[in-house]
Amino acid sequence: MAQRTAIIPAGAPAPVAPYSPGLACGGLLFVSGQLPVDPATGTFVEGDMGARARQCLRNVQAVAQAAGADLDRVVKVTVFLTDLADFAAMNAAYGEFFTAPFPARSTIQVAALPLGSNIEIEAIIDLP
Template sequence: MKRTVSTDEAPAAVGAYSQATTDGDLLFTAGQIPLTPDGDLLDDEPIDVQTERALDNLAAILEAEGAGLEDVLKVTVFLADIDDFEAMNGAYAEYFDDEPPARSAVQAGALPKGVGVEIEAVASLESADE
């Protein structure tokens, strides 16, 4: 049965979506942008800083369900400019080092609020139950 997930440690949903949904086995996050939980938009920061903020938001949502980045199975990274891939990847590698999840990275036509990166993930909650 589907259940929505929400935490004050990540930016609140600002539209007709949830921070994440789960069926108890898998967790699907909404795309996370470089927006702080307090509402500060980091759109003018370098892409590595934007990537770190988006991943911090993602980690907070996972933590709300007792999971962590090590439980992530698949990540999709949307970049406003694919030329930012190397800088994004450098920051991303700091979060996923030993056994990184599967990942796709694509250039999007435009991202919400004019940011440079948006990141979504699918995670297993199996180890969170143990």
């Protein structure tokens, strides 16, 4: 069995349940779903879906950086939205964080998300 290492970045939003923000195992980093929580305030960022998507991705990036990687090593992203009508705004913000070759991605509409959020983003990252 490969060694598993919890990744908990300094200053990142605290988990809302018993899980690790990231788990490194077998050369990959599995980043738990990140909500649009501003780590400085512990509350959701103000603004529209674009602002919320950006904060989710900044939180993913913080976990990646705590493990010695960055978003350019992301291989798979899953985006959860409570309303697919928000897809275009999320997608525009998402495009600010990634360049070609883009990670594989799934976007899924769900009935509800933790803390009443309307977006959550998780990722799998290839560690250097």
